[in-house]
Amino acid sequence: MSIRAVTRELLVRCVDTWAPGNLHAPHGAAFLYASGRGIDHDTAEAAVRAFAEFGDRLRGRLTLLFVAPGTEGLQARLAEVQRELSTPAGLAVHVVPGTNFSAVLKAAGAASGPLLAMVDDSVDKNFKAALVLLTAPAGTWEQQRGELLRAGLELTAGVELVEEDSQELLIGFGTRSGKSLEAFKGELWALDEYAGVRYRDPRDPEGHLMDISLEPNPGALRRELLLRLGENSFTVTELKRFALTDTVYRAADAQKVIVGLLHAGAVRREPEGGRLGGDVVISLAGAASGG
Structure with a gap:
């Protein structure tokens, strides 16, 4: 659960830095949370709540797409969140069962505007996203980085989350913007320390673990x-x-x-x-x- 909490918080912070500059796009903006295995409902709800904070800034349409097999119960949960928050009409939330992510983007009319995507290693990253936050098994960074580069996201960063009970997860980030990469790195180290979760640089030959801190061990x-x-x-x-x-x-x-x-x-x-x-x-x- 602690690793999930870190991942969820990183997504919320990505939304906070991405949304202000992209909600005025003439063709609308979109967020895609996609998995070939299944979506974490808590993370999906956190995304809706984070985007709802910018409801008063919407000048066009903002489409939130949640695409994965086995989405039972997610549509009702997110609809309840929307009612609770009184989200504006310009913020559309769609839950789609399946794995045809590109087709869903096109059908929703969300393929031409700015796109922030959160995906896992089961997703073919053949869509044009401005930012991608991905999750994958630890030890796979070079493979995941290669996929991000082939998708045209030439600026990348990866970090492995390691929990005390030996749970591990790779978090990757891809963008075309140096400013966005700097912001992601800043948020990565600005997270509140989560008990039992530490970082590991996937390229560190010695694999040392580091506490989450504004002043990381160098x-x-x-x-x-x-x-x-x-x-x-x-x-x-x-x-x-x-x-x-x-x-x-x-x-x-x-x-x-x-x-x-x-x-x-x-x-x-x-x-x-x-x-x-x-x-x-x-x-x-x-x-x-x-x-």
């Missing part, structure tokens, strides 16, 4: 940056982008780790003096400089 990022610098020299900007797109960390975390590595003498900089700006080149201590 050990995994330190190791990954040193491995990266073992391949070549990179500018501070390049290392910050690597942290953002290839690790669980934020760009600002990379800046702090680079400062620490410089103080420890593990890396060197060119030029040696002055502000640590984005164009400063970082190399392993003792390594020949390169581009």
